[in-house]
């Protein structure tokens with residue numbers, strides 16, 4: 205569908221008014237350019253063009269093990285190799301030709317839903333891309349603003365929780381007012397099997413994600429990615445613009461800079477500007493643009509003012525400001541540096557394993573149904589039918605029915621070998637879910653008794669033998 209434009213009013217708002225008349229058509233596209241991609245917290249330079257163009261974006265989805273906190277590693281899924289994803293910058297009226305390239309060494313298919321897109325799914329269906337493939341789609345940047353993008357491949361929450369979010373700025377035609385520095389900050393939560401600070405490679409916890417109870421709430425994907433040597437920098441007298449987003453997947457951010465007042469905030473990253481704001485609410489899947497001028501030197505703290513997240517879950521950034529003091533504005537002692545010991549949070553004590561209870565087969569299957577809906581359904585789907593190209597079916601699965609021992613091993617240790625299920629090859633990763641012997645016995649008994657499977661019963665004793 206084509207929208208017309210009158211006197212700069214948003215096209216959608218006036219679309220109905222111009223039906224049938226020959227209003228001005230969409231901006232003429234002049235030339236083309238390849239989008240500049242830089243790693244956060246930096247952003248590409250402001251756009252100086254005064255016309256619309258075709259912008260070619262080449263964004264790569266990439267999965268890697270990286271640092272979540274000192275001594276803590278995590279398997280991140282990313283747009284562009286880091287969290288948050290690469291910042292994209294276009295101009296209102298531009299035509300964006302989007303190339304999503306999923307690396308051959310990816311385990312998962314990915315796609316992208318950009319909130320700046322006018323069209324079904326924000327591009328999600330058109331960009332679904334298997335490992336080792338590229339897909340291309342094109343959209344018109346109709347509305348100016350700062351927009352979140354994220355992966356929308358099932359299970360959507362898991363792709364976002366693993367780091368698949370970033371932002372695209374659609375500059376208004378007249379551009380944004382000039383400032384001295386611009387930075388890119390994005391909040392997101394991580395759900396790990398271990399408690400905050402627990403060392404080692406931490407698997408994703410689907411149970412904590414469903415309960416919306418993260419161990420980490422972070423700016424830019426790791427504890428310390430904006431503190432110490434990584435602090436944002438500015439000088440007294442400069443004006444700073446923060447592009448702040450919230451990837452979620454679950455929490456709302458109460459974004460605040462300790463020691464500053466936002467002179468201007470584009471509320472919800474739209475065109476309404478509010479002045480003199482202390483804390484701005486950023487919904488999951490939303491953003492804000494905050495600007496302030498720095499009058500006095502010191503270290504300013506970027507926080508989520510749901511403050512336990514800052515001091516116990518990692519949501520802390522710093523802006524280090526150099527320059528002359530001005531005692532007329534602030535005459536106190538200098539700020540103390542905040543010190544957060546890594547892993548200083550209270551560690552959980554592992555509970556004693558409980559003795560297996562005597563259960564009838566029916567009770568076992570019923571309990572297993574609950575384990576299934578909490579731990580397996582997100583990937584293998586509620587009726588065990590799986591998801592083509594990503595998650596193998598458990599319904600009528602020859603792989604499952606051939607061998608109970610192999611199924612127990614998959615639940616105990618996870619599974620990453622290439623496997624063939626009902627003639628289809630899968631080469632994904634099933635995480636080790638750290639279930640108890642009892643839960644594994646129950647869920648497998650449930651799966652075997654459902655959806656045309658063999659009816660085998662698995663006991664906790666058999667699971668214990670293979671652990």
Ligand code: HEC
Nearest residue numbers: 579580583596597601603604619620621630631632633634
């Ligand atoms: C995060 C997604 C995910 C979750 C959660 C998950 N699986 Fe899987 N599962 C997979 C993937 C991917 C494979 C294929 C692994 C491979 O290619 O090596 C798989 C393979 C399997 C297989 C062997 C193949 C088949 O279809 O028979 C079984 C059995 C299985 N899963 C059972 C379960 C059970 C039971 C649960 C819940 C306790 C569960 N899975 C939770 C992703 C998941």
Ligand SMILES: [Cu+2]
Nearest residue numbers: 314355357363
């Ligand atoms: Cu994804």
